[in-house]
Amino acid sequence: MDLHLSKAEPSTLERDTVDAAFGTLVAPSSREDRPQRSEHAGHDARARRHLLLPVLHAVHDAVGWISEGALNHIARTLSVPPAEIYGVATFYAMFSVEPRAPRVVHVCDDVACGPYGGEEIISRLTDELGPEGAGSQVCWVRSPCLGLCERAPAVLHQRTGEPDLSQAPARPDGVAAAAGSDDPALADEADAVFADTRVSAPQTGHGGHLPDGAPLRLLRRVGVVDPESLDDYRAHGGYAALRRAVDLGPTRVITELEDSSLTGRGGAAFPTGVKWKGVAGAPERPHYLVCNADESEPGTFKDRVLMEGDPFALVEAMTIAGYVTGARTGYLYLRGEYPLVTRRLENAIAAARARGFLGEDVMGEGFGFDIELRRGAGAYICGEETALLESIEGFRGEPRNKPPFPSVAGLFGKPTAINNVETLYNVLGILDIGGQAFAEIGGGRSTGTKLFCLSGAVGRPGVYEVGFGTTLRELLDVAGGVRGELRTVLLGGAAGGFVMEENLDVPLTLEGTRDIGATVGSGVVLVFDTDADLTGTLRRIAAFFRDESCGQCVPCRVGTVRQEEALARLERDTPIGSRETEIALLDDLARVMRDASICGLGQTAPAAVTSALQLGLLDRPSRSPNGKVPSV
Structure with a gap:
């Protein structure tokens, strides 16, 4: 392929970072079951396009932004047109292709954080650092949900050359101090905030139980096991489920799943046994497994708590899923705003691999399975299963038309099982008590x-x-x-x-x-x-969907913008025509998005607004929590 590049060249740091990242990532990709997406194959470099997202992360982590020179060097390395690389880099909210301060404070202003302290933090940072995005050394930006809703308000610190850090519950004084601090103890303090997972899961700890007195199942090890220790995980029953799965064999495990009636916990509620059976029986090889850990919907943080407190369980559950479906490679797609989870899962995967629980011969049982972790970079749409597949493959996270479904033609065009984090944790419980006992709950x-x-x-x-x-x-x-x-x-x-x-x-x-x-x-x-500003809340929800739309289809791309505009006018008490006219417009927009959008994002973007309209919940004119008139 003839590449037409600009004259921009990477800096020494950018070149070394890109080369080192590829050097680290390419080695594992030599296995026979590695991707060969037919319509993009033909050149060895382009066959490695699935490494694009981690390489972009590497450059951004090291330099603080992705320059034109870095994009050119990546394009040369992959033999992919620079316009396509640029299109991917600009798709994600956590990446910047413009120079910016080496320290960025992402302040959540979504439904759980904005009204509960997020706006106060923004006001303080505006006073100290200036407007959003300004500042040569430190700047702040508004962020959608960071998945720390139970500890609201929350912020995320991105620091060039250093690990990202979460701060929650955050206070204006503490955020301002952390933004300008050079104290290396900040990382330890940030991790210490999350050390006691029972704050986020109050039922957990020794003796934790369900409301009816039965023992916890999904949360049973959270707050009890050391999340950094494989030995402690095994001491608390870890890897007993994998042993039982191997003893039963793939067919019997699928039977147990069908008996359990386990449905997906990500929202779609598709029967897990049916999905695994379809992939396991697919004649085309190789098969793939994908764990969807990109929970990004405002108010959602359950998967984060599981992975923070019991990370080895996810590694074990993915191994069982790989064994049953015949997949030798599993991709764990984790949202980029979870720095602590990232570190704990990286540790768990490495420890499992070192002890023979991942690799070419898992537990000496004659089957191979390994896990590759892929960090997202701030795109809610990548929670949609086919958009997630596109993201892993190195493309913009835009949903595919279905059919074919992933179980037939998924990752790299091969049969793929995609499961949510909570769904996989349930598999461990089913193998513990049996499918029929599970179904009795x-x-x-x-x-x-x-x-x-x-x-x-x-x-x-x-x-x-x-x-x-x-x-x-x-x-x-x-x-x-x-x-x-x-x-x-x-x-x-x-x-x-x-x-x-x-x-x-x-x-x-x-x-x-x-x-x-x-x-x-x-x-x-x-x-x-009764003190809540529901019209303001609905506008925040509408702003979230407008920002997160991938823009691929007109009903969603235009509809989410018009929905937010109408709600903002209602909030400002400046309707076009009358309040009733605006409400009628919202209803029309909802029907168009619901009926004509390609994927679930557009189809459900008006759901909360429609529900509020039907219940008469839209408040009369009000102002946003910081007293300022909202703008679109």
């Missing part, structure tokens, strides 16, 4: 236990594990009840719907929530009291 299509993320005006925010069928009222009681007077609950996340007080006795099942026009979704339970 809950009922129908809603079996086993479920994790819910409680935040907002609730007594003890955090992740809670309950059996399917627990009512919303019971769940709120377990979490310390409502702070103040309850107005409404957003159930299922930004793509979910609102539930009023008269519906608090709804059983939290797929069927029960559907009967009241709601959804379990990703397990979000965001509580609002």
